[in-house]
Amino acid sequence: MISVRTYTPDDYPALLAVQRACFPPPFPESLLWSLAQVESHHRVFPDGAMCAVDDGAICGSSTALIVRFDPAHPQHTWAEVSGDGFITTHDPAGDTLYGIDIAVRPEARGRGVARALYQARYALVRRLGLKRFLAGSRISGYRAHSTAMSPEDYATAVAAGRLSDPVITPQLKSGLKPCGLVRGYLPDHDSCDCALLMAWEP
Ligand SMILES: CC(C)(COP(=O)(O)OP(=O)(O)OC[C@H]1O[C@@H](n2cnc3c(N)ncnc32)[C@H](O)[C@@H]1OP(=O)(O)O)[C@@H](O)C(=O)NCCC(=O)NCCS
Numbered sequence: 001m002i003s004v005r006t007y008t009p010d011d012y013p014a015l016l017a018v019q020r021a022c023f024p025p026p027f028p029e030s031l032l033w034s035l036a037q038v039e040s041h042h043r044v045f046p047d048g049a050m051c052a053v054d055d056g057a058i059c060g061s062s063t064a065l066i067v068r069f070d071p072a073h074p075q076h077t078w079a080e081v082s083g084d085g086f087i088t089t090h091d092p093a094g095d096t097l098y099g100i101d102i103a104v105r106p107e108a109r110g111r112g113v114a115r116a117l118y119q120a121r122y123a124l125v126r127r128l129g130l131k132r133f134l135a136g137s138r139i140s141g142y143r144a145h146s147t148a149m150s151p152e153d154y155a156t157a158v159a160a161g162r163l164s165d166p167v168i169t170p171q172l173k174s175g176l177k178p179c180g181l182v183r184g185y186l187p188d189h190d191s192c193d194c195a196l197l198m199a200w201e202p
Contacts, residue, residue: 002059002112004053004116004120005050006050009039011051011058014057014058016035018058018059018103019033019103021106022104027190028187031186033063044090045090048087049064050117050121052108054113060102061102061117062117062121064097064098065082065087065090065098066091066092066093066094066095066097067094068091068096069098069134074180075180078185078186081098081136085100096130096132096134097130099121099133100136102117115174118175131201133176134198136185136186136198137167137195137197138191139151139154139191140167140188141154141167142154143189143190143191145163151183151191159172168196177198177199177200178198180196180197181197182194182195182197
């Protein structure tokens with residue numbers, strides 16, 4: 001039985017292990033959460049620091065902060081929005097819950113763990129009276145198609161169901177909708193540094 005809760009300092013070692021299991025090379029090791037970043041997530045915005053638990057063991061996690069988002073100016077990088085991963089950019093007076101990561105241990109995938117984490121985020125949007133949940137999402141299946149199509153065309157094909165993407169497809173199935181592509185969002189080999197902005201509104 002999968003459940004979602006906010007995490008505590010006792011959970012930090014398990015959270016760091018989830019990172020190592022979920023983002024193997026060539027994903028840059030410098031982008032895995034450090035202990036200092038996880039501590040900062042819990043300290044700055046504990047409501048957004050969530051983990052999924054299955055049979056008492058942590059099998060996934062996600063981090064979010066509140067920002068003010070202007071749909072007329074959607075372009076930004078992961079480092080800008082996340083305060084280099086420390087969420088020092090958290091703005092309690094903002095209007096958007098912004099997800100800066102989600103990770104599910106490989107052996108727990110395909111069983112609705114990510115969906116449960118997204119549902120918990122949507123519940124938080126409702127509880128805090130925010131306008132939306134937003135995430136800049138890796139398009140991690142893009143590199144294999146990058147000589148044949150632009151990232152925009154790839155994103156359109158995934159959104160239409162003509163292609164499947166390991167990150168975007170689960171998000172679509174969890175109720176998120178694409179709302180713009182960002183080039184140079186994050187150094188990520190698989191995504192050719194691109195991300196698709198994905199939004200959910202109550
Ligand atoms: C992306 C990720 C979080 C998905 O987690 P998950 O727990 O396996 O996802 P879910 O089980 O909730 O999947 C929801 C739906 O998407 C589908 N799905 C999951 N992975 C999929 C994939 N690789 N390709 C196609 N569909 C997929 C599921 O079958 C399910 O569909 P259903 O409703 O028809 O049953 C997980 O694969 C992961 O941790 N990846 C590595 C880290 C990463 O890239 N994170 C995102 C950027 S920070």
